Each structure stands twice: as C-alpha cells, then as structure tokens.
Amino acid sequence: xxxxxxxxxxxxxxxxxxxxxxxxxxxxxxxxxxxxxxxxxxxxxxxxxxxxxxxxxxxxxxxxxxxxxxxxxxxxxxxxxxxxxxxxxxxxxxxxxxxxxxxxxxxxxxxxxxxxxxxxxxxxxxxxxxxxxxxxxxxxxxxxxxxxxxxxxxxxxxxxxxxxxxxxxxxxxxxxxxxxxxxxxxxxxxxxxxxxxxxxxxxxxxxxxxxxxxxxxxxxxxxxxxxxxxxxxxxxxxxxxxxxxxxxxxxxxxxxxxxxxxxxxxxxxxxxxxxxxxxxxxxxxxxxxxxxxxxxxxxxxxxxxxxxxxxxxxxxxxxxxxxxxxxxxx
Ligand SMILES: [Zn+2]
Numbered sequence: 439x440x441x442x443x444x445x446x447x448x449x450x451x452x453x454x455x456x457x458x459x460x461x462x463x464x465x466x467x468x469x470x471x472x473x474x475x476x477x478x479x480x481x482x483x484x485x486x487x488x489x490x491x492x493x494x495x496x497x498x499x500x501x502x503x504x505x506x507x508x509x510x511x512x513x514x515x516x517x518x519x520x521x522x523x524x525x526x527x528x529x530x531x532x533x534x535x536x537x538x539x540x541x542x543x544x545x546x547x548x549x550x551x552x553x554x555x556x557x558x559x560x561x562x563x564x565x566x567x568x569x570x571x572x573x574x575x576x577x578x579x580x581x582x583x584x585x586x587x588x589x590x591x592x593x594x595x596x597x598x599x600x601x602x603x604x605x606x607x608x609x610x611x612x613x614x615x616x617x618x619x620x621x622x623x624x625x626x627x628x629x630x631x632x633x634x635x636x637x638x639x640x641x642x643x644x645x646x647x648x649x650x651x652x653x654x655x656x657x658x659x660x661x662x663x664x665x666x667x668x669x670x671x672x673x674x675x676x677x678x679x680x681x682x683x684x685x686x687x688x689x690x691x692x693x694x695x696x697x698x699x700x701x702x703x704x705x706x707x708x709x710x711x712x713x714x715x716x717x718x719x720x721x722x723x724x725x726x727x728x729x730x731x732x733x734x735x736x737x738x739x740x741x742x743x744x745x746x747x748x749x750x751x752x753x754x755x756x757x758x759x760x761x762x763x764x765x766x767x768x
C-alpha cells in the first residue's frame with residue numbers, strides 16, 4: 439500500500455481516435471502499476487468531474503458555453519488539435535475533477551498523483567495543443583476558493599512551455615531583478631533563464647526553446663533549454679530554477695507537471711533525457727518538496743515516445759519515485 443493516493447478513472451481516456459497523443463496511456467499506466475506490484479487497487483481514488491462552477495474559476499463563460507453546446511468555430515477546433523465531441527468535453531471536465539482531488543489529497547498526505555491531467559496549453563478563452571481545459575489551474579483556483587491554500591507554485595517539466603499556465607496566472611507581475619547567475623554553463627549554448635515576480639501563483643517552466651508554442655508568454659521563471667540537452671545539465675537547471683523560485687516565493691502547494699516528452703525518443707520533443715534522467719528529475723522535485731514540507735500534486739501532461747510502452751514506463755516511474763522519496767507504509 440502506498441503512503442499516498444493515485445487518482446484515476448478509465449474515463450480519463452480521450453476519445454480522439456488515431457492520434458499522436460496516446461490516449462490509452464492512462465489505462466496502461468494504471469494497469470501496469472497494479473500488475474507490477476507498485477500499487478494496490480486500494481491506493482486508487484476515482485474522481486468526479488469538476489462542476490461548471492469550478493471550470494468557470496479559470497475559463498470564460500463564452501468559451502465554456504461553446505464547449506457545452508458544441509459551437510466552437512472550425513478555427514478554434516483546429517487550434518485545439520483534437521476532434522471536438524461531447525465525450526471529449528466530459529473527459530476534460532473529469533481531468534479537472536481529478537486534479538482537484540489530487541490537490542486535496544496532496545494536502546493530506548504530502549503528495550498525490552493524478553494518472554492524467556496536466557493540460558497546460560489551455561487558456562481561459564480557448565484551448566490549444568491537445569488541451570481543452572486547464573485542469574491544474576482549475577484545481578488551484580478551487581482550493582484557493584475553499585481557503586485550503588493561499589498560494590501555489592507550478593513546476594512544469596513537460597518539453598513544451600506551459601503557455602496556458604503562464605497566461606492564466608500572469609496576474610500582477612512586474613519585472614524582477616535578474617536571477618542569480620549561478621546557473622550551470624551548458625556546452626556551446628547558454629540557455630536563458632528568464633524571470634518575473636508572481637501574484638498568488640508562481641509559475642516555473644523548463645522547456646525546449648525551439649518547440650511549440652512559438653509564442654511563450656512569460657512564466658515567473660522560464661528556462662529555455664537548447665535542443666538535445668542531456669540528463670545532468672537538465673537536472674542542474676531544474677535544481678537551479680527550484681531553488682531560485684523557492685527563494686522568491688513560499689507556496690502552500692506545488693503542482694508538478696511531469697511531462698514524459700523531454701525523453702530523447704519523443705516524437706514531439708527535441709531534448710535528450712534518458713528514462714533514468716526523467717526518474718531523477720521526478721525524485722528531485724519530490725525531495726525538494728518533502729524537505730521543505732510543501733505538499734505536491736502531480737499530473738502527467740505529454741508523452742509521445744515512438745514506443746508507447748516507453749511513455750508508460752516513464753509515467754510509472756513517477757509513481758515509483760514518489761514511493762521512494764515519500765516512503766512506503768510499513
Ligand atoms: Zn508536451
């Protein structure tokens with residue numbers, strides 16, 4: 439039995455047909471965790487869909503109305519890059535409910551993982567890049583509304599920049615002093631770590647600079663990584679961004695977006711991380727959160743490895759890393 443909860447439903451499946459996004463990955467991860475003995479069926483909690491009221495904490499009434507009535511324009515559906523259906527809307531409402539449940543359980547147990555979610559390209563008034571609803575933002579705003587947290591920090595390690603997250607939480611930011619120049623040098627090219635102060639939510643994104651989205655609205659800290667960066671350099675940048683962020687800001691909750699797509703075999707990514715490096719990345723985030731006593735909720739975001747089983751392994755390793763850091767119950 440795990441000392442924390444996994445949030446999962448078979449209904450997380452996104453009905454998008456043949457697609458580069460492997461929508462079956464959620465079911466495969468959940469099944470593999472049980473079959474391999476990492477988790478027990480009793481470790482799982484089944485989420486309920488978020489309410490419309492929860493979704494409206496982040497998204498505009500006009501956009502929510504279009505989704506519920508199937509009246510997105512052709513251009514809006516193209517930007518979403520997944521085919522619209524009422525079933526897909528339900529899956530995204532459920533992903534948001536799963537992230538709310540994960541955040542609530544993280545406050546209880548120190549960590550909780552939703553075997554789904556992480557739709558960080560959704561904006562208040564539109565969806566893009568396979569993301570219809572920003573489940574993590576909905577969870578943060580819901581817990582704030584319930585007075586469970588005042589502040590939160592997003593730590594986005596998907597290979598793609600968290601543009602929706604940055605836009606949603608842009609708030610009252612002003613340009614800050616330059617970040618400390620203790621960042622590790624990277625051979626040949628020096629990635630630029632950019633930063634601004636946050637309002638009540640501090641956003642960190644480590645991503646490949648030469649990748650979608652073309653327009654990257656500023657996060658509180660953006661680390662624009664060069665193509666092909668490998669494990670040790672990536673981990674040094676992550677360590678640096680976390681320390682810098684936590685020097686500037688004290689979050690009541692960390693929302694870790696554990697994308698599997700920085701993997702060197704990813705079809706939509708251009709970074710050079712190994713599976714082992716990705717697991718060390720997860721361990722680093724968990725260790726920092728545990729050491730500082732900050733609860734951490736996890737979502738999965740992207741993962742487009744040539745072999746779907748690699749994406750499944752990377753996502754399963756996130757649970758194993760949490761188990762190792764937070765300790766199995768005796
Ligand atoms: Zn991604």
